[in-house]
Amino acid sequence: MPVVWDEFRLVRAIADRGGLAPAAAHLGINPSTAFRRLAAVEAELGARLFERHRSGYVPTPAGEAMAAAAARMEEEVARFDREVADRAQTPSGLLRVTAAATLVTDLLMPMLGRFRARFRQVQIELITSEEALNLSRRDADVALRATREPPSNLVGRRLGTIAWAVYGPAQGKADDADADWVSPSEAVAGGLFARFVAARAGPERVALRLNSVQGLCEAICEGVGIGPLPCYRGDRIAGLRRLSGPEPELAGTLWLLTHPDLRHAARVRAFMDHVAAEVAPLRPAMEGRAGGRSA
Known part of the structure; x- marks a missing residue:
């Protein structure tokens, strides 16, 4: 059975830290688990990877070779991660x-x-x-x-x-108190605009209702009626004039x-x-x- 990547990491951790306990702590495993895994790897390879001394674990030539291979593998993984990160940083x-x-x-x-x-x-x-x-x-x-x-x-x-305000045609009457209105329907914005218009005009004065705000501006420009528009749009159209200040309830x-x-x-x-x-x-x-x- 081929030795898996995790076992390479274990051997390198033991070689770098000189013992099972610090290597196990670095890898987040129990020392007993590290001991069993190291024994299994040595049995699989048919070679001792470390000499056990009172001062710690000293890698054999086979252990040094496996730790060096693990270092190369980690560097390749790190290089791959950097390349992927670099690509991810480029919007595409x-x-x-x-x-x-x-x-x-x-x-x-x-x-x-x-x-x-x-x-x-x-x-x-x-x-x-x-x-x-x-x-x-x-x-x-x-x-x-x-x-x-x-x-x-x-x-x-x-x-x-x-901000939203009320707009009318630029050539409209000076007094728009009795003007017809255009309005988004109750289905738009939870009825916010419909309630706003209803508070200012009876239903007989609502000449046009739309199921979106799309088309409001064109209807007002064509003289169908006065109505609410976002200021960033209404203010820049020469054929319209603003009839109110920004209406807080429509903002x-x-x-x-x-x-x-x-x-x-x-x-x-x-x-x-x-x-x-x-x-x-x-x-x-x-x-x-x-x-x-x-x-």
């Missing part, structure tokens, strides 16, 4: 990213172009979804989400606050999230660092403050 491979459609078009897409320019070995699969995909099942590797309460099983970064938080098992993966870490750096100068616009620039 498939990265699956999910975000809502509005975040993709308004924020994420310009960032993806610049990310790819830096990391040519990373291929991106972008999953546009209004629903929160299950990162634990690896439906995606990274999620860009606007939420007040990110899932507790994910880790990530808080990128900033997303959300932008998160970049991943599963704990993926947070140290090079491609995930590189992407999260990149997006965080890109979002930083956009915060004034996201928060509805004058002077913010867009993506």
